[in-house]
Structures are given as structure tokens and as C-alpha cells.
Amino acid sequence: MTAVPISFYLVLSAALFGLGVIAFVFKRNIITIFMAIELMLNAVNLAFVAFARAHSVPGHPETDGLVFVFFVIVVAAAEAAVGLAIVLALAHTRQSLNVERVNLLKF
Amino acid sequence: MPILNQLWIILALPLLGAAINGIAGLSLGRRWSNSAVNAVAVGSVGLSFLSVCEAVREFIHLSADQIPVFHDYFTWMVAGTFRAGFALQVDQLTVVMLLVVTGVGLLVHIFSVGYMAHEGGYYRFFSYLNLFVFFMLTLVLGANLLVTFVGWEGVGLCSYLLIGFWFLKKSAADAGKKAFITTRIGDMGFMVGILLAFATFGTINYGEMFRAVSGTGVETSFGVITSICLLLFMGAVGKSAQLPLYVWLPDAMEGPTPVSALIHAATMVTAGVYIVARMNPLFARSPIAMLVVAVVGAATAFYAATIGIAQTDIKKVLAYSTVSQLGYMFLACGVGAYSAGVFHLMTHAFFKGLLFLASGSVIHAMSGEQDMLKMGGLRKKIPVTFYTMLIGTIAIAGIPPFAGFFSKDQILFAAFAGPYANKALWALAFVAALITSFYMFRLIFLTFFGKPRYDEHHVHVHESPWSMLAPLCILALLSTVGGWLAAPTLWEGPDHFKNFLDPVFASAAALAPQVEEASHSLELQFSGFAVLAGLIGLAIAWWLYLGDPERPKRLAKSLGGLYTLVYNKYFVDEIYGALIVTPLMRLSTKVLWHVVDEGMIDGTVNGAADAAQAAGGQARQLQSGNARSYAAWVIIGAVGFTALLLVLLGKRL
Numbered sequence: 001m002t003a004v005p006i007s008f009y010l011v012l013s014a015a016l017f018g019l020g021v022i023a024f025v026f027k028r029n030i031i032t033i034f035m036a037i038e039l040m041l042n043a044v045n046l047a048f049v050a051f052a053r054a055h056s057v058p059g060h061p062e063t064d065g066l067v068f069v070f071f072v073i074v075v076a077a078a079e080a081a082v083g084l085a086i087v088l089a090l091a092h093t094r095q096s097l098n099v100e101r102v103n104l105l106k107f
Numbered sequence: 108m109p110i111l112n113q114l115w116i117i118l119a120l121p122l123l124g125a126a127i128n129g130i131a132g133l134s135l136g137r138r139w140s141n142s143a144v145n146a147v148a149v150g151s152v153g154l155s156f157l158s159v160c161e162a163v164r165e166f167i168h169l170s171a172d173q174i175p176v177f178h179d180y181f182t183w184m185v186a187g188t189f190r191a192g193f194a195l196q197v198d199q200l201t202v203v204m205l206l207v208v209t210g211v212g213l214l215v216h217i218f219s220v221g222y223m224a225h226e227g228g229y230y231r232f233f234s235y236l237n238l239f240v241f242f243m244l245t246l247v248l249g250a251n252l253l254v255t256f257v258g259w260e261g262v263g264l265c266s267y268l269l270i271g272f273w274f275l276k277k278s279a280a281d282a283g284k285k286a287f288i289t290t291r292i293g294d295m296g297f298m299v300g301i302l303l304a305f306a307t308f309g310t311i312n313y314g315e316m317f318r319a320v321s322g323t324g325v326e327t328s329f330g331v332i333t334s335i336c337l338l339l340f341m342g343a344v345g346k347s348a349q350l351p352l353y354v355w356l357p358d359a360m361e362g363p364t365p366v367s368a369l370i371h372a373a374t375m376v377t378a379g380v381y382i383v384a385r386m387n388p389l390f391a392r393s394p395i396a397m398l399v400v401a402v403v404g405a406a407t408a409f410y411a412a413t414i415g416i417a418q419t420d421i422k423k424v425l426a427y428s429t430v431s432q433l434g435y436m437f438l439a440c441g442v443g444a445y446s447a448g449v450f451h452l453m454t455h456a457f458f459k460g461l462l463f464l465a466s467g468s469v470i471h472a473m474s475g476e477q478d479m480l481k482m483g484g485l486r487k488k489i490p491v492t493f494y495t496m497l498i499g500t501i502a503i504a505g506i507p508p509f510a511g512f513f514s515k516d517q518i519l520f521a522a523f524a525g526p527y528a529n530k531a532l533w534a535l536a537f538v539a540a541l542i543t544s545f546y547m548f549r550l551i552f553l554t555f556f557g558k559p560r561y562d563e564h565h566v567h568v569h570e571s572p573w574s575m576l577a578p579l580c581i582l583a584l585l586s587t588v589g590g591w592l593a594a595p596t597l598w599e600g601p602d603h604f605k606n607f608l609d610p611v612f613a614s615a616a617a618l619a620p621q622v623e624e625a626s627h628s629l630e631l632q633f634s635g636f637a638v639l640a641g642l643i644g645l646a647i648a649w650w651l652y653l654g655d656p657e658r659p660k661r662l663a664k665s666l667g668g669l670y671t672l673v674y675n676k677y678f679v680d681e682i683y684g685a686l687i688v689t690p691l692m693r694l695s696t697k698v699l700w701h702v703v704d705e706g707m708i709d710g711t712v713n714g715a716a717d718a719a720q721a722a723g724g725q726a727r728q729l730q731s732g733n734a735r736s737y738a739a740w741v742i743i744g745a746v747g748f749t750a751l752l753l754v755l756l757g758k759r760l
Contacts, residue, residue, distance in 0.1 A: 025739050033735075099734055106732025 009050030016043035124151025132230025148233035196250035239265035293345020300338030336396035343379025364467030391615035401441025408434030444521030461582035513590030544644025
């Protein structure tokens with residue numbers, strides 16, 4: 001079985017990340033934006049794993065990239081916990097999930 | 108030698124007096140009574156005078172190689188090879204100045220006790236006066252140019268403070284500023300002179316400078332010694348109110364009369380003469396500078412005397428007279444007769460101090476009136492003032508055996524027959540002597556003779572208290588006998604004053620061109636001439652002011668324009684105003700203020716602030732409050748940064 005080349009993973013990762021970015025910038029619903037962030041984080045995770053795999057030699061597995069992925073997952077979980085709490089608070093006060101309307105902190 | 112070894116005591120006493128009166132007067136207010144002020148002020152100057160007397164007693168027992176007495180107390184400033192110590196010295200010239208400053212200073216302090224008794228700010232006046240004595244003593248005791256300069260500026264400050272003592276009166280405040288600013292023009296020259304002296308000799312100590320210069324001969328062309336001399340003389344011209352910087356002195360009469368007597372007649376204004384005499388080894392090496400000094404002196408002596416003719420304010424007459432007499436002192440220095448100049452300085456301190464104090468007594472008696480045209484007939488009412496003032500007048504007119512005769516006679520003779528004799532200058536000084544006698548007797552006749560020209564019902568003329576009359580009597584005595592030190596010259600005897608001072612001027616005398624010793628009969632003839640000039644002046648004044656009261660008016664009318672010119676002091680104030688003050692004001696307002704200050708300096712500062720504000724105003728639009736736009740910026744930044752990295756790294760790859 002021939003291994004899938006690393007470029008495939010990277011292209012997929014970049015595509016997912018790009019989608020995340022586009023969604024982040026253009027979507028108004030704050031839940032969707034959250035999902036866009038998750039998408040970006042996981043796109044990066046994919047790249048990490050791909051690199052870890054690519055740099056491993058038989059007998060000497062490369063684990064740095066894998067460890068990073070766990071860090072990212074932990075941070076993402078924490079972020080989701082705080083973020084969703086904020087979303088709930090917003091939904092309570094504004095009766096809306098539209099981020100366009102959360103713009104008081106400005107000049 | 109307790110005092111000569113502790114010279115600082117002489118200085119410290121008046122400074123302490125000034126500090127005590129100043130601080131106690133400020134903090135205690137009315138509880139610091141006038142008698143306490145008197146005790147401190149008069150006491151400190153009195154003690155200073157006593158210590159000077161003791162110093163002089165010790166000084167005359169010194170042998171020649173112990174003179175000058177020199178003490179370097181501490182290093183004041185060091186910069187590279189430049190070192191200035193706080194150093195004091197005493198030589199014969201200093202001794203004369205010390206006696207004049209503390210002696211006349213003490214008398215003026217005593218006089219002021221009576222004169223200023225009813226004035227507000229009593230402690231302030233005496234604090235300034237003590238401070239003045241301190242600075243004047245610093246000036247004459249200083250052993251290098253810088254210490255002298257400190258005293259020089261200090262007396263200028265005290266002069267400013269005391270001229271403007273009644274600072275609520277605008278004319279007094281203005282006069283103070285005028286004095287300060289005008290003398291500052293000269294002081295700039297003085298300062299450059301000090302720097303040039305250091306650059307030339309590598310030291311500013313008098314003794315070291317004179318040793319450094321002793322090897323060099325007379326400088327015939329305009330060289331560095333001439334430059335130093337002329338720059339220092341520039342300072343002297345400002346301080347001693349010579350042409351063309353004399354204008355501040357007449358205005359300085361806005362100050363209280365004791366101030367005029369002490370600062371603007373006896374001591375401060377003679378600082379210029381002192382510095383020229385002090386620097387005599389340098390001046391002697393520069394005939395050009397000597398000539399300048401002599402010409403300025405003689406011209407001022409004549410010029411100021413002519414203005415004195417037509418003044419009606421009693422103090423203004425004395426002010427112009429002072430300018431004129433200072434001119435004589437410079438003439439003496441300029442023709443190489445330094446000791447005659449210092450002699451005149453001393454006698455002038457006596458008789459002009461006396462005249463000013465007496466005029467103060469007259470003004471006191473007239474309850475503040477200074478216009479002589481509103482006086483008259485005061486002779487019987489204030490006899491002590493009259494007789495003392497008459498003695499001062501005779502002394503200044505140069506009539507023997509009073510003090511002014513001896514000193515003025517020496518100056519005139521030196522101008523005619525001395526080593527740097529100049530007949531034209533002598534003629535000028537001779538005519539000035541005649542005019543001096545005329546305007547001084549005019550003052551006496553207008554004030555004390557004739558019918559009263561004031562309202563006798565309103566002005567209660569009263570003789571001054573004894574605290575004021577006693578200094579007058581002492582000064583009158585000094586004005587009488589002060590010149591007798593030189594009296595033996597009349598019968599070919601020694602001139603004690605000149606012999607005493609000669610060591611100071613020895614090197615200058617050695618350099619002077621050799622002239623044939625004038626015969627004694629010529630000298631006597633000249634004395635006769637000088638007396639004659641005084642008597643002619645007296646006679647003219649007598650004829651004009653003791654005869655028909657209409658006569659002066661008729662004469663003034665027949666002189667027409669000339670009288671107007673003199674009466675208005677040659678319009679010099681107006682000319683200076685038009686040529687210097689107004690253009691300067693205009694330049695300051697129109698260019699320096701509105702263009703440079705408001706336009707350029709404020710413009711730059713405000714412009715920078717405005718630009719920052721405008722840029723911030725634009726930049727803050729970025730903070731829209733829309734989280735997605737921030738994200739967009741982050742992405743744009745990331746993309747841009749990545750692109751930049753690619754471009755930069757791409758070259759290497």
C-alpha cells in the first residue's frame with residue numbers, strides 16, 4: 001500500500017482552515033462562528049498529525065506533533081466552555097445571536 | 108593679624124545683617140520692630156567698619172613683600188585648566204575702597220534710620236542696603252575677576268531692588284528695570300573680557316595675570332590686551348554711567364535718597380573706576396585703551412555737566428553731577444593718573460554722599476518736594492542742612508581747602524602735563540569744572556536763598572532729626588579735610604595719598620612715557636586756574652540767581668533752541684527710545700512674539716499634537732466594535748506577513 005503523500009493532508013488542512021476563516025468572517029450567527037473556530041483548530045490539528053506522521057522513521061515515532069494536538073484539544077475545550085457561557089449571557093441580554101449587534105466596545 | 112587673616116569676617120557681617128533682617132522681617136512681620144531692624148542693620152555695618160579699621164591698622168604695619176594679603180578660601184569652580192577660587196585680597200587700593208564703602212555705608216545707614224522712619228517695608232530697605240554693602244565689599248575684596256564679577260552683578264541687583272523700592276510707583280519700577288538692563292549691556296562686555304583674559308593668560312587671578320603680563324611691552328597696535336581692556340571698560344561704562352550708557356543713573360533717582368547717596372554716588376558707580384585702576388598693568392600696556400578711557404571720561408564730564416545746568420529736580424542735578432564727576436575719574440585713569448582718579452573717587456564719595464544726604468534732608472524738610480523752583484529761602488529754616496550742603500558744594504566746585512579742590516586739581520594737571528597729557532581733553536575738563544561750580548551754586552541759591560516759592564501755609568519746613576544731621580556733619584568734616592592728604596604738594600611736600608597707593612600703580616608708572624617733570628610753579632598756576640574756574644562758576648550763578656529773579660528766564664529765552672536742547676537732556680532718552688527701544692519692542696512683538704514664538708515654536712508643538720490627534724482620529728475608526736472586522740484585519744495581517752516572508756525567504760530558496 002502506498003502511503004498517502006503529505007501534500008494531500010496539507011491541502012485538505014488548508015482547505016478546511018480556509019473554510020473556517022471564510023465562515024468566521026462572513027457568518028453572523030455566533031454559534032456558527034464558534035463552529036468556524038473549531039473547524040480552523042481541527043484543520044491545524046490535521047496538519048500537526050500529518051507532519052508527525054511524515055517525520056517519523058520506523059522505530060523512532062515523532063510525537064511532538066501529536067502532543068501539540070492534545071494541547072489544542074484541551075485549549076479548544078476550555079475555550080468552548082467559556083465561549084458558550086458568553087453566548088448564553090449574550091442570548092439572555094440581547095435576545096439574539098447576531099454578532100453585528102454586539103458592537104458597543106468601540107471608539 | 109586677626110582680621111587680615113580672617114578677611115571673610117568683613118564680608119560676612121553685612122550678609123548676616125541682611126539675612127537676619129530679611130528673614131525676621133518676613134516671618135515676624137510687625138513684631139520685628141523698627142528698632143530691631145536698626146540695631147541689626149546699623150550694627151552689622153558698624154562692626155564691618157570697625158573690622159575694616161582694624162584691618163587697616165594691621166595693614167600699615169605690613170612690609171612691602173606681604174602685600175597684597177591673599178587668601179584663597181575654597182575652590183569655587185574647576186573646568187579643565189580653568190580654576191576659580193573664592194579668593195580675597197587686600198592691597199592699598201582695596202584698603203581705600205574698603206574704608207569708603209564701609210565708612211560712607213555706615214553713615215548712610217544711620218541717616219536712613221531717620222529718613223526712612225515713616226516708610227513701609229522698613230526691614231526690606233535695610234536688608235537690601237546691607238546686602239548691597241556685602242556685594243560691594245565682595246567686589247573690592249575679590250582677588251580674581253570672577254569674584255569681583257559676582258560683587259559687580261550683586262551690586263547691580265541691589266541697585267535694581269533699591270531703585271524700585273517703591274515698586275508700586277510705575278516710574279520707580281521702570282527706572283529699576285532701566286538701570287538693570289542698561290548696565291547689563293556693559294556687563295556683557297565685562298564677561299567677554301574675563302573670558303578673553305583667561306584665554307590669554309590662563310588665569311583670572313589679578314596677581315598671576317599681572318605677573319604674566321609683566322614681560323610684555325606696550326601694545327602699539329590694536330591687540331589682545333587692548334581688547335581685554337576695552338571689554339572690561341565696556342562694563343565700567345555701564346556700571347559707572349558713562350557715555351553712552353549713562354541714561355540709567357538720572358532715572359535711578361526714583362529710589363530713596365540714601366540709596367542715591369550710597370549706591371549712585373559714593374560706591375557702586377565708582378566700581379568702574381575701581382576696575383580700571385585695578386587692571387592698570389593691562390591698561391598701561393595699551394595706549395589705545397587709555398585714550399578711549401580718557402576721551403570717554405572727559406566727554407562725559409563735560410556733557411553731563413551741561414545737562415546739569417538746566418535741571419530743576421534737586422536730585423537730578425546731583426545725578427548729572429555724579430555722571431560728570433565719574434567722567435573726571437575716568438579721565439584721570441585715562442591719562443595715567445590712577446591715584447588721582449582714586450583720590451577723586453574718595454573725595455567724591457564724601458562730598459557727593461554729603462550732597463545727596465543733604466538733598467534728602469531738604470526733601471524731608473519740604474515733605475517730599477524735589478523741584479527746586481518750588482523751594483527757596485530755606486537757609487534760615489534748616490541751617491544745619493544748609494551749612495553742610497554748602498560745604499559739599501564748595502568741595503565739589505574745587506575751592507580750597509576743601510576736598511574736591513585737591514583731587515580735581517590733580518586730575519586737571521595730569522591731563523595737561525602728565526605722561527599721557529592731552530590738551531583738548533584738559534580744556535574739556537576745565538570747562539566742565541566751571542560748569543560744575545555754576546550748577547552746584549545754582550542749586551544752593553535756588554534752594555536756600557531768595558524768597559520762598561512754596562505755599563508756607565501748607566508746607567511746614569522742619570529741620571531733620573539728629574540721626575540724619577549727624578552723618579551730614581561727619582561727611583561735611585570729611586569733605587573739608589579729606590583732601591588734605593595731598594595738601595603738602597602745595598609747598599612741594601609729599602602727596603601722602605599718592606605715596607600710599609603708588610605700589611599698586613608702580614608697574615603702570617614704569618611703562619608711562621617719560622615726560623619732563625612739570626615745574627612746581629606751573630602746578631601752582633594750574634591750581635590757580637582750577638580755583639578761578641570754580642569762582643567764575645560761582646560768580647555766574649550769583650549774578651543769575653541772586654539778582655533779578657527774571658534774569659534766568661530772559662537768558663533762557665534768548666538762548667532759545669540751545670536751552671530747550673539742554674533742558675531736555677539733548678533728547679538722548681528720546682533718541683535711544685526711537686533708535687533702540689522702539690525697534691526692539693517692535694521686533695520682539697511683531698517678529699519674535701507673533702512669528703517666532705507663536706508661529707514657529709507654538710506652531711511646531713501644537714502642530715505635532717494636532718497631527719497626532721488627527722491620525723488617532725482616523726485610526727480609531729478601525730475599532731468598530733465589530734469582532735468580525737477585527738478578525739478580517741488579523742487575517743489580512745497574517746496573509747500580508749506570510750506573503751512578506753515568502754518574498755524574503757523565496758529569494759534565498
